[in-house]
Amino acid sequence: MASPAEAPRQVRRRAGRPPQALLSSARITKAALKLVSHDGYKGLTMAALAKSLNVAPSALYNHVRSKQDVLLLVEDHLMGRVDVSAFAVEPWDAAVRIWARSYRDVFASHLPLIPVIALLPVTNAPETITMYEAVTHGFLGAGWPPESIVDAVVALESFIYGSAYDVNAPADIFDAGSRAPEAPNFSDAVARRGQSGSGAGAEAAAGPAVDREPRNDADAAFTLGLTAMIAGLAATLGPRD
Known part of the structure; x- marks a missing residue:
């Protein structure tokens, strides 16, 4: 039996960006809509979207080819x-x-x-x-x-x-x-524009107390x-x- 010193060490995954497999069309769409709600469509860039998803831009491009593809998802x-x-x-x-x-x-x-x-x-x-x-x-x-x-x-x-x-x-x-x-x-x-075709007489007959939307x-x-x-x-x- 191997001694504790000889036991294989468990490799801990390095912290950082999540693997590309976590991306999906639904997740990209949700992130894009969130960006739009905060910054408008001018703020929806591929770089900003990748950052919001915590992935590298290259990972994002594996799922969508361009901003136009993202817009189509949205x-x-x-x-x-x-x-x-x-x-x-x-x-x-x-x-x-x-x-x-x-x-x-x-x-x-x-x-x-x-x-x-x-x-x-x-x-x-x-x-x-x-x-x-x-x-x-x-x-x-x-x-x-x-x-x-x-x-x-x-x-x-x-x-x-x-x-x-x-x-x-x-x-x-x-x-x-x-x-x-x-x-x-x-x-x-x-x-x-928007005046009633019934004329001023009808408006006068309605009286000033009538509230109109x-x-x-x-x-x-x-x-x-x-x-x-x-x-x-x-x-x-x-x-x-």
Whole structure:
């Protein structure tokens, strides 16, 4: 029997960075979202992400090839937050309203991801594919011809993405300033935006004691546009009797 002095020594693992195997898409996504919440998308760099994960940048590059890959992971995770549940229980037009508003609200807080959604294939984005499957199933259940569905969804998405930017627009975006006299019709329309079509008489009849919620211009424009799009898409591409 070997003496205690001759017994093999237990090699203690050196402290330091965790092994690369601990990295995963889910862990990278979580760390990226945490960085974004603290520093915005400008703070999301590969070096910062590797540091937050306590790994060398080279280890991170073994899992994602570029920042664009990281953005795709984040985008797909956020797509899982888009509410598609109404397509299983609501009429088609009501389901589209709920889905579109949820979609807009999710990405209004993540504008830098919109170009990622618009330009990258969905091949490696399981949450995104799940979302599209639920929407497509809802369209089919409402009697839409299969060949029209993707075009309708793309048209709606184009409107949704633009509306997400509008949520972040400054309140005075249409203020012509000193050039207002050069565009009197536009400036008057801007000044009248949100006024009731019923006229001043109706407002006076309501009395000063009536409290009115301040108007959200982005929501008003979104509601108007979505209503028009739903009606137009149904009339041009939707189910045929």
